[in-house]
Amino acid sequence: MWTADEIAQLCYAHYNVRLPKRGKPEPNREWTLLAAVVKIQSPAGQTCDTTDKEVQVTKEVVSMGTGTKCIGQTKMRKSGDILNDSHAEIIARRSFQRYLLHQLHLAAILKEDSIFVPGTQRGLWKLRPDLSFVFFSSHTPCGDASIIPMLESEEQPCCPVVRNWTNNSSVERSENLEDSKNKRNCEDPDSPVAKKVKLGTPARALSGCMAHHGMPGSGKIKPDVSSSNLTMEELAAANGIAPGSFRVADVYRTGAKCVPGETGDLREPGAAYHQVGLLRVKPGRGDRTCSMSCSDKMARWSVLGCQGALLMHFLEKPIYLSAVVIGKCPYSQEAMRRALTGRCQNIVALPRGFGVPELRIEQSSLLFEQSRCAVQAQRADRPGRLVPCGAAISWSAVPEHPLDVTANGFPQGTTKKEIGSPRARSRISKVELFRSFQKLLSSIAEDKRPDSVRMQKLDSYQEYKEAAAAYQEAWSALRRKQPFASWIRNPPDYHQFK
Numbered sequence: 318m319w320t321a322d323e324i325a326q327l328c329y330a331h332y333n334v335r336l337p338k339r340g341k342p343e344p345n346r347e348w349t350l351l352a353a354v355v356k357i358q359s360p361a362g363q364t365c366d367t368t369d370k371e372v373q374v375t376k377e378v379v380s381m382g383t384g385t386k387c388i389g390q391t392k393m394r395k396s397g398d399i400l401n402d403s404h405a406e407i408i409a410r411r412s413f414q415r416y417l418l419h420q421l422h423l424a425a426i427l428k429e430d431s432i433f434v435p436g437t438q439r440g441l442w443k444l445r446p447d448l449s450f451v452f453f454s455s456h457t458p459c460g461d462a463s464i465i466p467m468l469e470s471e472e473q474p475c476c477p478v479v480r481n482w483t484n485n486s487s488v489e490r491s492e493n494l495e496d497s498k499n500k501r502n503c504e505d506p507d508s509p510v511a512k513k514v515k516l517g518t519p520a521r522a523l524s525g526c527m528a529h530h531g532m533p534g535s536g537k538i539k540p541d542v543s544s545s546n547l548t549m550e551e552l553a554a555a556n557g558i559a560p561g562s563f564r565v566a567d568v569y570r571t572g573a574k575c576v577p578g579e580t581g582d583l584r585e586p587g588a589a590y591h592q593v594g595l596l597r598v599k600p601g602r603g604d605r606t607c608s609m610s611c612s613d614k615m616a617r618w619s620v621l622g623c624q625g626a627l628l629m630h631f632l633e634k635p636i637y638l639s640a641v642v643i644g645k646c647p648y649s650q651e652a653m654r655r656a657l658t659g660r661c662q663n664i665v666a667l668p669r670g671f672g673v674p675e676l677r678i679e680q681s682s683l684l685f686e687q688s689r690c691a692v693q694a695q696r697a698d699r700p701g702r703l704v705p706c707g708a709a710i711s712w713s714a715v716p717e718h719p720l721d722v723t724a725n726g727f728p729q730g731t732t733k734k735e736i737g738s739p740r741a742r743s744r745i746s747k748v749e750l751f752r753s754f755q756k757l758l759s760s761i762a763e764d765k766r767p768d769s770v771r772m773q774k775l776d777s778y779q780e781y782k783e784a785a786a787a788y789q790e791a792w793s794a795l796r797r798k799q800p801f802a803s804w805i806r807n808p809p810d811y812h813q814f815k
């Protein structure tokens with residue numbers, strides 16, 4: 318099998334070696350977030366669901382993404398040529414879709430070795446049984462999974478002072494570095510929130526980033542304690558707090574706000590600030606975004622798969638992740654579980670092939686070198702502001718142009734004049750992924766095409782998406798379940814392009 322540290326190590330090495338400097342953070346001034354999809358191959362004769370720890374598997378990064386930004390509503394375009402959401406997880410997932418399209422091309426057109434083998438129905442493919450995919454992220458996804466309880470000991474009201482750490486982490490948690498309200502919460506030492514936080518013992522953080530920095534109090538922490546499968550009681554014990562004598566003093570906050578029109582956060586001081594389990598929208602720079610938080614999008618992948626609607630035309634079953642691995646950062650196993658799969662239980666009437674498969678969720682003890690936390694530690698007391706890197710890097714395991722670096726949703730360096738021209742499109746934009754999909758489809762002989770695209774005349778992106786019947790049925794089933802009913806969908810005119 319594999320360990321969380323092996324997955325993290327592989328992704329960090331891939332980032333360092335395979336990604337060029339372009340699009341990476343400027344040293345000592347900028348930081349970024351990293352996500353990736355890792356292909357796991359079991360040895361011959363073994364299926365991917367083996368749990369034997371001794372079994373040696375092959376691991377390979379097949380897609381990677383970096384990025385911290387999300388464009389506001391007013392910047393959205395009906396032509397499908399801008400990336401709305403450039404959080405690392407979303408870039409890694411779109412890059413993964415590009416990889417899947419290439420693998421389908423290998424299988425269906427070139428008849429070469431591929432991750433896909435023929436399915437039972439005409440024109441449909443299925444994943445080879447010895448393969449599975451692990452999702453890696455250097456940080457907890459924004460939104461619900463980032464609402465992490467901080468424990469406070471009732472016996473020891475003077476827990477280690479963790480202000481530095483708190484500043485780092487809260488900003489990282491909020492993801493929205495331009496959100497002034499959050500900044501005030503996290504960085505004003507005199508605000509009531511900051512004072513409260515000072516007393517708290519961030520459950521996972523103590524064995525995380527802080528220990529790495531050698532901050533006060535870190536000596537108390539057992540470094541080999543992995544919180545991965547611990548309950549709140551055990552976590553407290555691991556952090557030197559007697560069982561039964563702690564309370565949740567506060568929560569790490571997410572900058573992602575609840576979707577409009579729903580009962581939202583209580584915004585009361587301390588632990589009552591956030592409501593958990595809700596859908597959230599990513600923050601923007603003054604301009605509201607229409608992008609759901611990464612926690613929400615990943616929950617959706619747990620039910621609908623990672624391939625999206627278009628690719629479903631070619632697949633017998635959705636492509637599910639078998640595991641999610643998170644790098645060293647504030648982390649709560651409970652919050653991760655709740656956000657990614659807990660909210661998706663007992664969905665009624667999912668079509669055949671869909672479900673909510675078991676998802677292994679683990680944390681690695683390895684820190685991403687260009688995370689906010691690591692950069693902050695490296696630069697020590699240098700003057701100047703630490704800022705999130707504005708660029709997003711996409712990498713896919715494809716032979717041609719594996720890299721795609723964007724800023725503000727367009728290829729880096731795009732001038733205002735060029736916007737709208739074919740060269741001003743990211744390879745992972747909606748319109749370009751749609752183009753690759755159409756190219757694949759048109760290369761397949763008419764009588765070999767899947768029924769869903771052979772029996773009817775389809776034209777626009779919207780029509781192709783809607784024609785993926787099982788996928789749409791599963792999506793409707795998910796939206797009948799709370800909290801997913803309030804998912805913000807882009808108006809249909811944003812999907813009319815051809």
Ligand SMILES: [Zn+2]
Pocket residue numbers: 404405406458459492610611612
């Ligand atoms: Zn995010």
